[in-house]
Amino acid sequence: MCEGVEYNSVTRRRFLGFSLAAAGGVIALRPRLGAADGKKTENSKPQEPRPANQPARWAFLSDTHLAADPENNYRGHYPYRNLEKAFAQIASDLPEGIVITGDIARLTGQMGDYENFKKLLLPSVGKRPIYLTVGNHDERRNFLDAFENAAGQMQTVKGKHVVMVDAGPARFILLDSLFLTNEAAGLLGKAQRTWLQHYLQTCDDKPVILFFHHSLRDTDGDLLDSLRLLDLVKPIAKVKALVYGHSHEYAFSDYEGLHLINLPAVGYNFSDKEPVGWIEARLTGDGGEFILHAVGGNRELDGRAQSLRWRSR
Numbered sequence: 074m075c076e077g078v079e080y081n082s083v084t085r086r087r088f089l090g091f092s093l094a095a096a097g098g099v100i101a102l103r104p105r106l107g108a109a110d111g112k113k114t115e116n117s118k119p120q121e122p123r124p125a126n127q128p129a130r131w132a133f134l135s136d137t138h139l140a141a142d143p144e145n146n147y148r149g150h151y152p153y154r155n156l157e158k159a160f161a162q163i164a165s166d167l168p169e170g171i172v173i174t175g176d177i178a179r180l181t182g183q184m185g186d187y188e189n190f191k192k193l194l195l196p197s198v199g200k201r202p203i204y205l206t207v208g209n210h211d212e213r214r215n216f217l218d219a220f221e222n223a224a225g226q227m228q229t230v231k232g233k234h235v236v237m238v239d240a241g242p243a244r245f246i247l248l249d250s251l252f253l254t255n256e257a258a259g260l261l262g263k264a265q266r267t268w269l270q271h272y273l274q275t276c277d278d279k280p281v282i283l284f285f286h287h288s289l290r291d292t293d294g295d296l297l298d299s300l301r302l303l304d305l306v307k308p309i310a311k312v313k314a315l316v317y318g319h320s321h322e323y324a325f326s327d328y329e330g331l332h333l334i335n336l337p338a339v340g341y342n343f344s345d346k347e348p349v350g351w352i353e354a355r356l357t358g359d360g361g362e363f364i365l366h367a368v369g370g371n372r373e374l375d376g377r378a379q380s381l382r383w384r385s386r
Contacts, residue, residue, distance in 0.1 A: 128355035128362070129241035130168040132198075134159065135286075135318025136176040138210065138340030139193070141185025150341030150349060150369060152179070156193055158368040159339055159351050164197040168353070170238070171201060172245065174318045174336060175208025175286030181255050182212025187219035204238060207251045208286035208319065209259060230268045237272075242358040243313070244276070248285040250296055257294030259287030259319070266298065266305060273309045280313045280358060280383055288320040288335060295319070303328060313383040314361075323348050323365065323374070330384035334363065342370045350375070359383055 143153040163171065178186035194203065207216055217234075228235040230249075238245035248269070250259035261269075273281065283306070287296035296302070296317075306312040307329055314332035322344075323337035337348050349369035355362040360382040367375035 128357050129243070131240065131354045131356065132163045132168045132171045133174070133316060133334075133336055133352040133354055133363075134171065134339050135174040135336040136208070136321055136338035136340050137173065137190065138176055138179050138338070139186055139190045140179035141183060141189050143189065145179060147341045148343075152340035153189070153193070155339050155341070155349055155368050156190075159366070160193055160197040162366055162368070163351070167198065167201055169201065169241065170204065171198060172204045172238075172247070172284055172316075173206070174284055174316065175206045175251075176210045176318065176338075176340075177205060177208070177216070178211050179340075180210050182210065182215050184215045184219060187215060191219065202238075204236060204245070204247055204284075206247050206284055206286050207234075207249060209251060209253070209257060210255060211251065212254045213251065228268065228272070231264045233262065233265045235265065235268065240282075240356065243280045243282050243356050246272070246281060246283050248283060250285040250287040252297070259285075259296045261285070261296070261298050261302060266301060270305050273306070273312065276311075278311050281311050282314045282316060283312065284316045286317060286319055288317050288322075289315070289333060290320065303331070307331065310384060310386045314381070321347060323350075325363070325379050325381070330386075332381050332383075337365070337367075337370075339368070346371050348372060348374060 137156050138147075138152045139156060140152065145152065177190055205220060207213065228237055233249040235249060236247040238247065246269070248261060249265060250261055252258050252260040285296070289296055289299045289303070312331065314334055316334045316336065318336045318338065320335055321338035321342050322335050324335040326333045334352075336352055337350050339349060339351060342349050348365060348367040348371050350365060350367040353364040353366060355364070360380065363379045363381065365374050365377045
């Protein structure tokens with residue numbers, strides 16, 4: 074989301090019961106020490122297999138807005154310090170992987186922004202796979218140059234970068250909603266939606282969680298084809314949840330059984346009532362528990378656990 078842009082209420086026409094920026098990219102970083110694929114290196118050990126009855130733990134983040142200057146700040150928030158705190162918390166009990174839903178860079182996706190991000194990332198949580206979607210404050214060429222070591226299963230979609238991740242009891246599909254850098258609106262586009270529909274119709278029935286940057290509200294600064302996306306996935310029962318950021322808000326809602334998870338921003342909030350932080354997700358085949366870790370902003374809900382059960386049809 075662009076700074077200073079406020080969100081309007083969701084209209085009844087758009088989403089009954091919903092309470093709650095031309096091409097872009099998605100990329101994932103391989104673990105620095107080879108831990109994700111279990112290959113032993115001189116300085117690492119393969120991860121122990123997860124017991125079948127143990128939830129898969131993942132860290133979900135969004136809107137880090139990191140600048141080349143660590144002292145860059147907005148509304149009294151210092152994104153570098155906030156991300157440093159978040160990575161320290163994650164590193165203290167490493168999850169199986171990390172997903173960050175875009176706006177990695179401060180405003181226009183400068184290479185210095187991404188290099189600063191990697192300086193924070195690799196020493197602390199670089200032993201786990203990191204999957205990044207692109208937001209409207211990211212710049213595609215710089216982003217792909219900075220994060221060139223791809224992990225996950227890259228999917229062939231014209232003009233888009235789409236990644237599929239086997240996340241244990243769930244399948245993650247990371248979609249691309251970047252439209253124009255430093256412009257608020259997002260767009261999946263027809264080619265990506267057509268690919269998604271075919272993929273969902275032909276893959277197995279493992280629970281699917283979709284990740285992308287832009288939020289699903291009824292303004293010109295949100296995902297412009299959100300209605301088409303919802304119409305596409307609503308009848309496909311294996312799609313259980315949609316996870317996104319952009320609004321710098323922390324919220325859970327549902328749309329006809331689909332869980333909608335709006336991640337808080339790590340960099341800064343737009344409203345003092347909102348937390349700044351990340352979500353720890355504990356996933357099973359039946360649902361998940363989503364725990365807020367607030368590193369700034371409104372910390373009243375720090376530690377709050379939201380339990381969700383996946384829809385059956």
